[in-house]
Amino acid sequence: MATTDLTAQTFEKTVLDNDIVLVDFWAAWCGPCRQFAxxxxxxxxxxxNEGIVFAKVDTEAEQSLAGAANITSIPTLMAFKEGVLVFSQPGALPQSALQNLIEQVKALDMAPIKEQIAQEAASAGGEA
Structure with a gap:
């Protein structure tokens, strides 16, 4: 499956509608981005890796999206599972490290993570 270009209009829907989404934030002028591509x-x-969405965000064309994602260095790779950000790291990964990350995200049990998110939301709601 080829990579998908994301925009501010398609980012949230893509992340929420797919089980696993990897997002590469990049720019054409960035040497490490060109090496990682x-x-x-x-x-x-x-x-x-079937079933995983491999997406790219051009930080030059999508500056507001890059800002909303707090991108301060490129390339930055983010991994979402079941709509939850589970990994975010700047820097170009070698092939073996990328494959290792993909395997870890696939194996990740989201139940305790979602439970923790729910608990944090509930306690934050009580602190008005």
Whole structure:
């Protein structure tokens, strides 16, 4: 599966409507971004990664989205599972590290994470 370009209009829907979404924040002028692009593209085409959305955000074209995501360094890779941000790190990953990250995200049990989010939301609601 090829990578998908995300915009401010498509970002939230893509993250919420898919089980696992990886997002590469990049820019054309960024050397490390250009080095990471073929690694990311290759991972998107691997059969083991079927069902995972590999998305890209051009930080030059989507400055408001990059700002909302607190992107301060590129490339930055984010991983979402079941609509929850589970990984965010700047820097170009080598192929082995990217594949390791993908396996960890696939194996992640979201039940305790969602329970913690619910507990934090409930306690924040009580602190008015």
């Amino acid at each position: 073929p690694v990311y593209e290759a991972a998107s085409k691997e059969a083991d």
